[in-house]
Amino acid sequence: MAQKDIRNGHGPAKSRLLNKATHLFRVRGYERTTVRDLAREVGIHSGSIFHHFSSKEAILHAVMEDSLRSLLDRQEAAVDPEATARERLHQLIRVELGSHLGESGEAMSVLVGEWPSLSAESQKELLILRDRYERPWEQALAECVANGDLRGDPVVARKLIAGALFHATTWYRPDGAMSLEDITRQVVTMVVPGSPAG
């Protein structure tokens, strides 16, 4: 451990607060999670939370912003701009599904599921990041329609895919019969029929 920041527990208090909040918001919901629950989990008094965050909603905002930024990072790392539209679609689906079902799954669930709990101002701010994330999707799907890989409207297709992938958090089990890549392949097969691309 370093020289400062540890009066109690392991690691910087603020990030431990964020981690526990993510977990509690996920399993109990934002509204049903009290600041006392959160403080107990972290090992501090409830009032001390407000030394780090100005309000309970500021915690939700921080959780969501972290979630969105790391999602963007993963997308940028995984999508090859030189690849074909079909390949990029496969990459986009893999990243999004992996984000929902992997380590960042709880944060992603909070991001999507607790969106209405955010104030209008916070929503507006985070929508800028969200739009940035959606652009590669728009491009890949539009190209797939243009070259005949995908039938129908690309915007509707994106919405349908987003719903299907997000919903996987409610039923996916890491120790189940289907692996993450199995599901990814099935989604790709359903969206753009034909032999699956790499």
Place this chain on the structure above:
Amino acid sequence: MAQKDIRNGHGPAKSRLLNKATHLFRVRGYERTTVRDLAREVGIHSGSIFHHFSSKEAILHAVMEDSLRSLLDRQEAAVDPEATARERLHQLIRVELGSHLGESGEAMSVLVGEWPSLSAESQKELLILRDRYERPWEQALAECVANGDLRGDPVVARKLIAGALFHATTWYRPDGAMSLEDITRQVVTMVVPGSPAG
């Protein structure tokens, strides 16, 4: 209006309570909706609610049970057991999407979105109805896999479809470019490629 039941407002108080509760649970969420909000909306005092329902959660239970039962009714009315698996799939998708996006949409959203707010006992009770609703889906999808209309796992396919359709509540606009039947057709096309069935 009949002879009894109207002391105030229009129609039986219990059903008005249920209607307003559905709306409030949808737009504000169950937890953020207070019995005082609900009472004000209906035009009675907050305490009077507990003459009709034993608890706030009992209201949620009633909303969800009504929602599930009418969903089952619509399914039964719309699905032809004599039709091919592909046709039945089309019918099932139409019913589910129509339920999400039509008049019963708010109740459906509450049913899916507020499920974690229900007590374990209530969940157990309603799961019996839900299982009944899922059976025709299982059969149609299993048949589609058997006859080659659908590739992949039928259980995963059902989960993906359910997510895609439910998510439509967040983006569908009745006055938008895509009609309900347009979206239904696109989903069918994506799930079972080939010429769309009636």
Place this chain on the structure above:
DNA sequence: CATCCTACCGAGCAAGCGCTTGGTATCACA
């Protein structure tokens, strides 16, 4: 050595919550 800052404690406030209780007006029915 004094000063400042950070991170927290301990106590508690005001507001809001679900729900209870006791009472009353109105009806159906005997």
Place this chain on the structure above:
DNA sequence: TGTGATACCAAGCGCTTGCTCGGTAGGATG
């Protein structure tokens, strides 16, 4: 005309909520 049931009001209880506030221990900095 009396009785019981139904549908509601008026008041408020006990508890929990998000958040505030004065104080303090301890490291860093002049």
